[in-house]
Amino acid sequence: MAWEEEKDAAGRLREYFEKEVDGQEKKVGDHCGDEVEEVREKEVSLCAYEEEEKDGEEDAGKVLDLGPLVSxxxxxxxxxxxxxxxxxxxxxxxxxxxxxxxxxxxxxxxxxxxxxxxxxxxxxxxxxxxxxxxxxxxxxxxxxxxxxxxxxxxxxxxxxxxxxxxxxxxxxxxxxxxxxxxxxxxxxxxxxxxxxxxxxxxxxxxxxxxxxxxxxxxxxxxxxxxxxxxxxxxxxxxxxxxxxx
The missing domain is CATH 2.70.50.30 (Coagulation Factor XIII, subunit A, domain 1)
Structure with a gap:
């Protein structure tokens, strides 16, 4: 199965927690910027899922016209x-x-x-x-x-x-x-x-x-x-x- 989307999301979340545990200091502005960027990435990921769902629905609606059935x-x-x-x-x-x-x-x-x-x-x-x-x-x-x-x-x-x-x-x-x-x-x-x-x-x-x-x-x-x-x-x-x- 193609699990790349979930792996990417998991990687971003893991990286975020590791930075918190290591106690890395960031400026408030930079920290907020990172959060905003992460939210944007999640929004893009969700949009990808929505587009994939739409593609699936379109595929389901496209039925090839093979002409009349013949025994x-x-x-x-x-x-x-x-x-x-x-x-x-x-x-x-x-x-x-x-x-x-x-x-x-x-x-x-x-x-x-x-x-x-x-x-x-x-x-x-x-x-x-x-x-x-x-x-x-x-x-x-x-x-x-x-x-x-x-x-x-x-x-x-x-x-x-x-x-x-x-x-x-x-x-x-x-x-x-x-x-x-x-x-x-x-x-x-x-x-x-x-x-x-x-x-x-x-x-x-x-x-x-x-x-x-x-x-x-x-x-x-x-x-x-x-x-x-x-x-x-x-x-x-x-x-x-x-x-x-």
Missing amino acids: LIDQMEKDKDDESLRRWKEQLLGTADFNSVGDKLEPDVKILSLSILSLGRPDIILPIPVALNPKGSWFTLKEGSSYRLKFSFSVSNNIVSGLKYTNTVWKTSIKVDRSKEMLGTFSPQLEPYTYVTPEETTPSGIFARGSYSARTKFTDDDGKCYLEINYTFDIRKNWPSASPV
Whole structure:
């Protein structure tokens, strides 16, 4: 996750307290000036969060116009006399399961599993399905630890275009991260798909520890949401003695 905003704010706050403890003397005018500058920096930071929130809202409102939906069988029947086009479609669809397609137009995506991978640690398996608003912390991560997200999903009925994963994180009602991962376009098949995100690192330090709230969504280019989870998680100094299963 991109935690740079919170790290910067924590660094400024830590520096302020260190100067107070060291007993550094400042003139009243200089001290007031520093406070005003710090307030300005905080205002700029908050504006950045607001702009990011607006960007997210704009992205949510922009749905690609992909034209009318056509069933997978109809797509294969079109231009079937064109050999090159037929081969291209077969290559695109790969191992598509036509037996479970029928004439349904809407693709169906089911998120089958979610897990967190961290080198040297047992995988943290997050149960699916989950309550709409799980009570308590869903999982705990160690500060400064590297991790990846892994999820498997199935696709049926039709091709899903532009499947994406978005995750938004808040701490004390302030948004500290918003990440989006484009998974791609997938055709129906019997075997589930598996996707592993690039490696990321949790923030570290006393100001990074604590509880966070988050929202995870899986959507496609049509704006259809296949899974939305609201949950909380913790970042602690050490890993928990027993990982949740």
